[in-house]
Structures are given as C-alpha cells and as structure tokens.
Amino acid sequence: MKNSKTLIRQSHFLGTKIRNLRKRNNLTLDDLSARCVKLEPECAPSVSYLSMIERGKRVPGEDMLEVIAQVFQKNMHWFLDDASEQAEITPEKGSRGGINGMALEPSFLFSNEILQIAIPEMLSQTGTSGRQFAHLLIRAHQEHHQNHFPDLERAAEEVGKKRMPLYVEDLMEIAEQKGLKIRWFSKLPGDRQSPANEKSKHMVTSYFQPPSTVYLNSILKKNTPRLKYELAVHIGHRVLHNSDGEKSIMVAGDKTQYDVQNSVQNQSYSTSLDAQDILHAWHDFECSFFAAALLCPKVAFRQLLDRHGYEVNVCKQIDVSESVVMRRMTAVSAYPNWHYFDAYSPGQLKAVYRGNGIPLPWGNMRVVKDPCQHWSVFRMLGMNAKGTAAQISILNENGAPKIYCCESIKVQDSADVNHVLCAGIDLNPAIDAQGHDALALVRELKQICIANGGSATIPAHIKKVLISVARILNINWIERGIAGEARLICSRGAVCPRQPSCYMDKTIESIFKTKQIQ
Known part of the structure; x- marks a missing residue:
C-alpha cells in the first residue's frame, strides 16, 4: 500500500473521479456516505467530508479510499493520477447544456487565486478584451442553462401581463409607468459622435441619460419592430437594474467596432479584465432576454409557434423582428437541442x-x-x-x-x-x-x-x-x-x-x- 505522502501526491484527480462516479450512479452524498457506513462504519466518510474530498479540499486516508473503492467496485489504484482518462475527469453536467466542460484539475492549479492571475495574462497575450471575455462567460452560462431563465421570464410577465402582441403605445405607457421619459434625437450630442475617420458602419439607435430619460433615434419611427425592442430593453434596464446610466447604449451595425472606438477615445480600451465589463455585459444580456420575453411571453408565444410550425414569418403577426422570433424559439421550445x-x-x-x-x-x-x-x-x-x-x-x-x-x-x-x-x-x-x-x-x-x-x-x-x-x-x-x-x-x-x-x-x-x- 502507498504511504500517506505518496497518496497525497497522486490524488489530484481523485475528487473529480469520485464525484463523476457518484453522479453516474445517481447517488447523493448522503447515499454514498450511507453505503460506506454499511461496509465499514469506522472508516466511512461523513457527508461533509465527502463533499470536501470531491472539491479537492481533503485527501482521504488509504482505509477510507478503500471503502469508497469497494462501493464502486473499483481498485483503489484507479482513483489516482496515473490511472486517468479524459472521460473520468471531465465534469459531469447532467442534461444541462450541450457544451462539454473541461476538467479543472489538478484543483490547486485551478484555484480562484491562480485563475485570477492567469486569466488576465491569457487575455493580454491573445489580444482578447475584457468585454469579449465577458461575452464568452455569459454565453457559457446561457448554454449551460439551455437558455432557461425563469426569473427573467417572470419579471417580464409581471410588467407585460403576458399580453401579446404589445404595441408601441403599450410600451410607451409601460415606460412612463416605470418613470422613464422618452425623447427623440436625429443627431447625437458631440460627446457621443463617432470618430471622423470611422470606416465601419454602425449607428446609435438609443441611449439612456440619467436620471430617467431614454433618447430614441428618429429613424426608429420607420422601424416598428426595432423600436419596440429598444423600448423593451430600456424598460428591462429600469425594472431589473433601476437603469445603469451610460452603459444603456443600443447600436445597430458593428457594435464591437463602436465599443472599441469609443473606448479608445476615452482611453479605456484594454485587454485587462475589468469586473465592471463583466457586470455591464451581464446586465445587457439580462435586459435583452427580458425584452424578448416581454414582447413574446413564453406560453402565448409557444402556442403561436405550435400553430404555425415554427415559421419565422410569425414575426409579422406580432410586429417583432425575425431576430427576436428566432432567439425566442430556443428559449420557449419544448425541444432543448437548439442553436442560433x-x-x-x-x-x-x-x-x-x-x-x-x-x-x-x-x-x-x-x-x-x-x-x-x-x-x-x-x-x-x-x-x-x-x-x-x-x-x-x-x-x-x-x-x-x-x-x-x-x-x-x-x-x-x-x-x-x-x-x-x-x-x-x-x-x-x-x-x-x-x-x-x-x-x-x-x-x-x-x-x-x-x-x-x-x-x-x-x-x-x-x-x-x-x-x-x-x-x-x-x-x-x-x-x-x-x-x-x-x-x-x-x-x-x-x-x-x-x-x-x-x-x-x-x-x-x-x-x-x-x-x-x-
């Protein structure tokens, strides 16, 4: 048998292997602890100790590991580093999301402290901005939950009363009820103008001015679906986050280039990871999801899709954009395996x-x-x-x-x-x-x-x-x-x-x- 120091040095994948085995066999921590107690009460781990083992916070002794190995009918050597295969250490995600995870093992190299040092260096070397990384994190979160966010659905339904369709007048009334003032603009103020040498094609369609004014581009008067969506997003910012000021800017076209140009003007563009980038990107995602849920409430919209065989042209019946319809399909469908x-x-x-x-x-x-x-x-x-x-x-x-x-x-x-x-x-x-x-x-x-x-x-x-x-x-x-x-x-x-x-x-x-x- 191995001595305790050798066991510690060969146990970096042990916690993940035990957790994956437990989940594959549909056992809870309580179940596994009870099985161990039944085999060998004196060496059996408690529920809390099992949890720490799975998280890499504790290494079991040889006797305890032998009991766990007996439960799963494995040789004790199977749990150690030199008997590892990728499938054994890849995180089990159950049925949530379609993207496979990666094994964050050995855990001491994937601790919060080490990741906080390594991630900014990785972004700097690859030229990835903090905002881009924020969007990757949010997409991973979205895919992990298969686009189901019940709290955002409920918030939208409380505001819109599950009505479909909502008209521009309805959204204007909701905005007024939430304390928003609507103003129109045809030309941006000087501090919001794009650089003179701009080559990419983009256009600011709306923005929020504290404490309570939403400015809408006059061109939206000719585009009702986009106007409705922009109003719904700003209502979302108000309802979910009590508005978040300068960050509530909507852009049509190349928004990425717009962000870069305006960040450079403000001398703030950097590949460093700013916590505010993560927060603002998350707020934007929540408000976008809220807006789609407000315009297409889940039950009513699913019934509409079912009646028309998920045709994209149902957008004309409720006067929303094709984008809103196609994104909402992925969230309201009973079938989970979508992409967009x-x-x-x-x-x-x-x-x-x-x-x-x-x-x-x-x-x-x-x-x-x-x-x-x-x-x-x-x-x-x-x-x-x-x-x-x-x-x-x-x-x-x-x-x-x-x-x-x-x-x-x-x-x-x-x-x-x-x-x-x-x-x-x-x-x-x-x-x-x-x-x-x-x-x-x-x-x-x-x-x-x-x-x-x-x-x-x-x-x-x-x-x-x-x-x-x-x-x-x-x-x-x-x-x-x-x-x-x-x-x-x-x-x-x-x-x-x-x-x-x-x-x-x-x-x-x-x-x-x-x-x-x-």
Whole structure:
C-alpha cells in the first residue's frame, strides 16, 4: 500500500473521479456516505467530508479510499493520477447544456487565486478584451442553462401581463409607468459622435441619460419592430437594474467596432479584465432576454409557434423582428437541442447560442482563414436571397457524425448592414427518441454524401424517418430541408470531410471566388 505522502501526491484527480462516479450512479452524498457506513462504519466518510474530498479540499486516508473503492467496485489504484482518462475527469453536467466542460484539475492549479492571475495574462497575450471575455462567460452560462431563465421570464410577465402582441403605445405607457421619459434625437450630442475617420458602419439607435430619460433615434419611427425592442430593453434596464446610466447604449451595425472606438477615445480600451465589463455585459444580456420575453411571453408565444410550425414569418403577426422570433424559439421550445447565430460578413458572430453543443466555424473575436463555406450562414451571406432557406447538414462532433437542420434568413439592421440569422436543431436526440439508431442513420447518410462529392439527395428510407421526426417536433422547415440535399460541413477547412477535400491544393480566397454557391 502507498504511504500517506505518496497518496497525497497522486490524488489530484481523485475528487473529480469520485464525484463523476457518484453522479453516474445517481447517488447523493448522503447515499454514498450511507453505503460506506454499511461496509465499514469506522472508516466511512461523513457527508461533509465527502463533499470536501470531491472539491479537492481533503485527501482521504488509504482505509477510507478503500471503502469508497469497494462501493464502486473499483481498485483503489484507479482513483489516482496515473490511472486517468479524459472521460473520468471531465465534469459531469447532467442534461444541462450541450457544451462539454473541461476538467479543472489538478484543483490547486485551478484555484480562484491562480485563475485570477492567469486569466488576465491569457487575455493580454491573445489580444482578447475584457468585454469579449465577458461575452464568452455569459454565453457559457446561457448554454449551460439551455437558455432557461425563469426569473427573467417572470419579471417580464409581471410588467407585460403576458399580453401579446404589445404595441408601441403599450410600451410607451409601460415606460412612463416605470418613470422613464422618452425623447427623440436625429443627431447625437458631440460627446457621443463617432470618430471622423470611422470606416465601419454602425449607428446609435438609443441611449439612456440619467436620471430617467431614454433618447430614441428618429429613424426608429420607420422601424416598428426595432423600436419596440429598444423600448423593451430600456424598460428591462429600469425594472431589473433601476437603469445603469451610460452603459444603456443600443447600436445597430458593428457594435464591437463602436465599443472599441469609443473606448479608445476615452482611453479605456484594454485587454485587462475589468469586473465592471463583466457586470455591464451581464446586465445587457439580462435586459435583452427580458425584452424578448416581454414582447413574446413564453406560453402565448409557444402556442403561436405550435400553430404555425415554427415559421419565422410569425414575426409579422406580432410586429417583432425575425431576430427576436428566432432567439425566442430556443428559449420557449419544448425541444432543448437548439442553436442560433447572428452572422455578419466577413466573419463576425454578433450573437451565438449553442444549447446543443454544435462547434463554431468561426468566432466573434477574429476572422478565421478557412471557414467551411457549406454552412448555411456562409451560403446566405454570399447570396442575394430573399425569404428563408432550410438546410440539412452533417457535421462530425468529437469523432461522431451528427445531423442538423437549420433555417436561415438574410436581413438588414437599422444601419442598413446585411447579416444572416440562423436557428437550428440537433436531430440526433429526436431520432433516438423515436426508437431509431441515430448514429447508424447519420453514418449511412454521411457516406452517401461523401460518395456524391459532399452533398446528396436523402434516400427514401432515411427521408421517411426524418419526416416523421419533423412532424413530431412540429417544425415545418425541417421538412423543407429534407426536400433539398444533405450537405457535409466542417468546423474548419483543415478537417474537411469531403473527398476530395474542398481545400486540397486551394486557398480559401480562390474557393470563395470560384466556387459557385448553389
């Protein structure tokens, strides 16, 4: 047997392994402690001591570890560092969210103190701003909770009384009730003007002036859906945070560039991690979610989607934007495995949600040189398309193929900048739920696509399964996607699944110039 010092030096993954085993076996801390007491009362850990072991705060003695090992029918050596596999130390997240976590082990290297030192250094070396990191944290939180925030839903329902649709007059009345004064502007004050050498296209659409005035851009009078959304956001700031002053600025177009330019003007732009950046980004997210919930209350909006098969054009019935409708789909649907992108050319994601864990072909911090041009959002960005387009896609994730369906639409924001909205779902869980082998089905379809150069008509027997799933989910655009070809996509050109690869002996520039978008 190992002496106690050796055990301590080989126990960095021990707590995570015990926690993961316990959760896989559906045991509570009380259950595990009771099992240990039953085997060996004198060496059994208490509930509180087990909790400290799992959090890496205590290392059990050999006798106690032997008892725990007996409960799980493992050799004691299995719990130590030299018998570790990634699956054993990856955090168990249950059914919440689609993104896999990483193992924060050994725990002494992932302590709060060490992370507080390491994260700012990482941001500085990678050129990531504090605001960008804040948005990554919030997206991870959103995906972990699969876009369900009941407290924000309740706050919106209390204000809007679950009415749908809400008209501009209704929102003006609510704003007045909350003590907000509405004013209009056609030209920004001097301190809010963009730099004279500005090349990017953006426009301030509204801002808050303490103590209680909301200034709205006059151009919003011609865009009722955007006007309603902006009013709802400012009401959210008032209700949730009693307004947060200068930070309540709404921008159409390239808001990231606007933030950078105005931060540079104020000499505040930095890659350092400012706690206020995190707080303000979180407030903005909460108010955005509140606004969508106010305009599309959960029960009424889900019923509307169900009646119309999740068509994006329900936005016209309640006079909201396509963006609000598509984002709210991910929050109100009974099916949990959604993703949503708001994509600007050449390669920026203004908004991202991936409750189903779908990899990203590019990010919102830098332009990727080899994004897969077969993603629906890229195809739409390169087309002068009107209306929506559905697509069935096959994408390898962690070595296994998955089948997705998405609906995309090209729209213009208030600054007349084109961007593509895309809402989609992971079909694998829905296929499995109907008693089919999703992995086998998708592998078969993948091979058919490879044999056909990367895309193929879906065979009748697979189409039959997918149509059945589409009708159970009651999402019309899945059937439209099934009627077209299934397409192989990848997260980066370097892992292109097509044979021959799209990127073989070619540059990404030549692909975008010469490859015809079908």
